[in-house]
Amino acid sequence: MEAVDRQAAPGRLELVREFVNTYDAGTLQEELDSPEQLRLWLIGHGLLADERPVSGPELERALSAREALRDLILASNRRMPGSDALETLNRLGKEASLTVRFEQDGSSELEPAVPGVNGAIGRMLAIVYASMVDGTWSRLKACEACEWAYYDRSKNRSRTWCSMDTCGSRNKARAYRRRRRTHG
Numbered sequence: 687m688e689a690v691d692r693q694a695a696p697g698r699l700e701l702v703r704e705f706v707n708t709y710d711a712g713t714l715q716e717e718l719d720s721p722e723q724l725r726l727w728l729i730g731h732g733l734l735a736d737e738r739p740v741s742g743p744e745l746e747r748a749l750s751a752r753e754a755l756r757d758l759i760l761a762s763n764r765r766m767p768g769s770d771a772l773e774t775l776n777r778l779g780k781e782a783s784l785t786v787r788f789e790q791d792g793s794s795e796l797e798p799a800v801p802g803v804n805g806a807i808g809r810m811l812a813i814v815y816a817s818m819v820d821g822t823w824s825r826l827k828a829c830e831a832c833e834w835a836y837y838d839r840s841k842n843r844s845r846t847w848c849s850m851d852t853c854g855s856r857n858k859a860r861a862y863r864r865r866r867r868t869h870g
């Protein structure tokens with residue numbers, strides 16, 4: 687994997703990228719394989735303040751949010767988002783009671799009106815919303831080979847792999863073999 691800072695998204699969007707990457711489709715590694723691990727992850731990322739245990743259904747909800755977000759990222763790269771993903775995200779936003787909140791410094795933000803895991807998911811959806819508004823969302827991509835989420839800082843937004851060293855070169859080798867087969 688390439689140096690993390692070369693993949694990192696700006697500001698709070700990095701948190702969403704890290705959340706999506708808690709499952710690595712390349713190595714099939716699942717970071718959130720228990721409610722306790724989800725709880726620690728959310729606390730570690732400042733998304734959960736209370737120390738109550740996380741339940742099984744809450745873990746399931748968080749994982750469905752994560753996979754819907756992955757779908758949304760894949761969609762913004764190259765295809766329409768599945769309606770399942772959109773339904774999931776819209777439902778989760780509703781369950782978090784996302785509400786607009788105006789601040790004294792003249793800014794405004796979407797904030798979940800509920801605590802716990804629902805609220806934590808809501809916070810991530812609010813980050814995605816803000817990122818769609820400020821235009822950074824379109825640079826958040828998922829690798830064509832392994833679906834690892836990375837932020838595309840290339841000038842012409844043309845990056846398609848998490849890393850040239852791993853997925854990029856593997857893909858080039860595959861394309862080369864394909865060409866050789868077709869041309870005898």
Ligand SMILES: [Zn+2]
Binds near residue numbers: 831834
């Ligand atoms: Zn990759």
